[in-house]
Amino acid sequence: MFKCLIILTVHIFLANSTSEIGPDVNYCDFPCGSHMHTICKLKHRCEVSSKCKRFQNSPFSDSEKQKIIQTHNNFRNLIALGEGCKSMEGKWFPPAASMRELVWDGELEFQAQCWANQCVMEHDICRRKYDGQYAGQILAWVRHKSVFSALRAFFDECKNTSLANIDSYGTGKEWGGHFAQMIYWNTTQVGCARVIYEFEDRSSERVMFVCNYAWAGSRVGEPIYIRGSPASRCPAHSKPHMDLKGLCTTNPSKSKVPNICKFAKDKKKCIPYLSMVKSVRRSYWTPDYDVYGQPVNFCDEKYRCWQGIHTICQANHNCRRKPHCLDDSELTQKEKRDILNRHNELRNTVALGKLKQIQGYQLTFPQASNMQELVWDEELEFFAQCLANQGIYKHDNCTIKTDGTPFGQNIASGYGYTIMDFVNAWYAEYENLNQLSSVLEPTEYPYQTGHFTQLVYAESMYIGCAKSRFWSNNKVDTFLVCNYGPAGNKKYQPMYIKGKPCASCQGRCHRIYKGLCKTQPSRSKPPNICKPYDYDCGPILKEPGLKDYYHHKWYARIKKSKKNETQKFVRASAVLKKNSFVLMGFVGCITVTYNFLL
Ligand SMILES: *[C@@H]1O[C@H](CO)[C@@H](O)[C@H](O)[C@H]1NC(C)=O
Numbered sequence: 001m002f003k004c005l006i007i008l009t010v011h012i013f014l015a016n017s018t019s020e021i022g023p024d025v026n027y028c029d030f031p032c033g034s035h036m037h038t039i040c041k042l043k044h045r046c047e048v049s050s051k052c053k054r055f056q057n058s059p060f061s062d063s064e065k066q067k068i069i070q071t072h073n074n075f076r077n078l079i080a081l082g083e084g085c086k087s088m089e090g091k092w093f094p095p096a097a098s099m100r101e102l103v104w105d106g107e108l109e110f111q112a113q114c115w116a117n118q119c120v121m122e123h124d125i126c127r128r129k130y131d132g133q134y135a136g137q138i139l140a141w142v143r144h145k146s147v148f149s150a151l152r153a154f155f156d157e158c159k160n161t162s163l164a165n166i167d168s169y170g171t172g173k174e175w176g177g178h179f180a181q182m183i184y185w186n187t188t189q190v191g192c193a194r195v196i197y198e199f200e201d202r203s204s205e206r207v208m209f210v211c212n213y214a215w216a217g218s219r220v221g222e223p224i225y226i227r228g229s230p231a232s233r234c235p236a237h238s239k240p241h242m243d244l245k246g247l248c249t250t251n252p253s254k255s256k257v258p259n260i261c262k263f264a265k266d267k268k269k270c271i272p273y274l275s276m277v278k279s280v281r282r283s284y285w286t287p288d289y290d291v292y293g294q295p296v297n298f299c300d301e302k303y304r305c306w307q308g309i310h311t312i313c314q315a316n317h318n319c320r321r322k323p324h325c326l327d328d329s330e331l332t333q334k335e336k337r338d339i340l341n342r343h344n345e346l347r348n349t350v351a352l353g354k355l356k357q358i359q360g361y362q363l364t365f366p367q368a369s370n371m372q373e374l375v376w377d378e379e380l381e382f383f384a385q386c387l388a389n390q391g392i393y394k395h396d397n398c399t400i401k402t403d404g405t406p407f408g409q410n411i412a413s414g415y416g417y418t419i420m421d422f423v424n425a426w427y428a429e430y431e432n433l434n435q436l437s438s439v440l441e442p443t444e445y446p447y448q449t450g451h452f453t454q455l456v457y458a459e460s461m462y463i464g465c466a467k468s469r470f471w472s473n474n475k476v477d478t479f480l481v482c483n484y485g486p487a488g489n490k491k492y493q494p495m496y497i498k499g500k501p502c503a504s505c506q507g508r509c510h511r512i513y514k515g516l517c518k519t520q521p522s523r524s525k526p527p528n529i530c531k532p533y534d535y536d537c538g539p540i541l542k543e544p545g546l547k548d549y550y551h552h553k554w555y556a557r558i559k560k561s562k563k564n565e566t567q568k569f570v571r572a573s574a575v576l577k578k579n580s581f582v583l584m585g586f587v588g589c590i591t592v593t594y595n596f597l598l
Pocket residue numbers: 156157159160174
């Protein structure tokens with residue numbers, strides 16, 4: 001209960017600190033010795049500099065600000081408790097007597113943004129607050145929008161810092177400047193900004209973040225902190241923190257974003273800070289983690305399989321396309337709809353007892369009483385896209401959903417084929433079956449029909465597919481991945497239950513596909529793999545999900561084509577059979593494999 005309260009207060013103060021316009025401030029009144037204040041130097045204009053290339057503003061969301069504060073306070077608390085880090089000498093940093101809690105500060109954030117907008121890859125010189133406090137600064141270039149691994153790395157400088165610096169900063173052998181600022185005892189406020197732009201000589205790093213700290217930390221010759229038992233010497237107006245036992249409390253910052261336009265040389269062109277950030281917020285893509293909920297770490301033990309590690313862990317939680325993948329790698333809405341419709345048409349054909357081998361054993365598949373309609377699933381689509389984006393023709397090692405349940409997977413790749421050729425090729429495997437009992441009373445599903453049995457596995461209800469196109473042997477291959485949930489090809493479980501179509505659907509028969517049970521739309525969303533794992537949080541799909549799935553035109557089309565279903569499918573698979581026979585001659589042209597559930 002108490003913790004909830006704390007979080008609530010932090011929220012409120014964050015909202016206050018940046019939504020109110022403060023007083024008019026002339027920063028030329030706040031020089032640092034002989035150095036002019038940064039904002040005075042900029043003539044009170046904080047807009048994005050014309051020198052910035054491909055600039056995008058990316059201000060921290062309130063939840064990110066909270067996380068930044070928490071991260072700092074956790075580090076500070078651990079150090080203060082004497083449990084934070086072992087120094088260069090291999091000894092724990094000793095406890096601190098008056099380590100202060102950090103709080104967010106709107107003015108520091110504003111000054112950080114103002115400097116970040118200049119696209120200069122170095123520290124600014126003078127960044128005093130209008131209450132007179134001097135501020136320190138941490139500035140970094142990172143590959144991903146998540147700043148937490150960078151903060152961790154800065155904190156880890158402690159391992160390279162000698163203990164002598166604690167009492168007199170700069171005198172020990174080695175010292176980490178970032179670390180010293182992060183845990184400077186008398187720093188109570190922090191404010192950060194983040195921007196994205198193209199750097200001259202750093203192609204992989206394009207995100208810059210700037211954090212300003214007041215008071216400025218760690219002056220040479222002065223202590224980084226006072227040794228003593230944790231929170232035993234809290235200064236006036238500060239008391240031991242209830243939760244973070246090593247820290248002394250700090251009151252919420254009162255300073256507000258100042259209005260500098262009154263002192264701008266060209267007043268008409270000066271954009272007040274809040275409108276600057278607000279307009280950007282609306283146009284900029286929101287970080288995924290605000291949309292997708294709790295973060296998931298796919299490097300966790302529970303996402304490991306005997307075949308190896310999870311694809312998302314292998315990709316360092318970055319599912320963006322590998323460079324050898326082409327830009328047109330995403331399935332179009334039409335392709336997704338076609339894949340889904342084709343699957344349901346085929347499942348319906350089987351369920352109605354209309355599938356008959358035209359070669360080999362001439363088997364006729366009996367009717368199915370429990371064949372589910374497949375519906376599109378964005379989580380399965382996300383996994384498929386992440387695999388496809390790796391640009392290698394391979395199955396996932398671990399076909400496991402966020403909740404830990406397995407899904408099935410069909411993959412296909414080739415050159416000069418349509419997406420539908422792949423789906424048809426999977427289906428055409430039904431010709432390879434030599435007896436019905438091996439799929440209707442299976443012990444283990446036969447290998448040569450694994451795609452087919454997954455495609456029409458009655459209990460699978462969800463499908464999500466993705467494609468990629470990438471260079472392989474001097475040509476561009478198309479790679480299709482379809483994931484199915486729940487997974488099919490389960491040992492000892494029949495592909496479907498024989499019986500009258502829809503007899504086992506508990507009354508939920510499909511209106512159009514008379515052989516299928518109706519399935520409710522899937523609500524599952526792509527997992528949040530952004531936070532706090534180091535990942536560029538841009539979405540990997542431009543148009544995730546399947547729009548206008550229940551479009552009336554689409555229904556009309558199915559109704560029209562229903563009558564000649566059987567002939568059409570038999571013909572289609574017959575043609576494919578011929579083709580795939582020919583195709584096999586060209587090694588590597590078309591390959592299909594699938595996952596068995598073990
Ligand atoms: C520690 O300091 C040494 C010497 O300055 C440097 O070579 C090394 O990379 C540093 N290690 C870390 C983890 O910062």
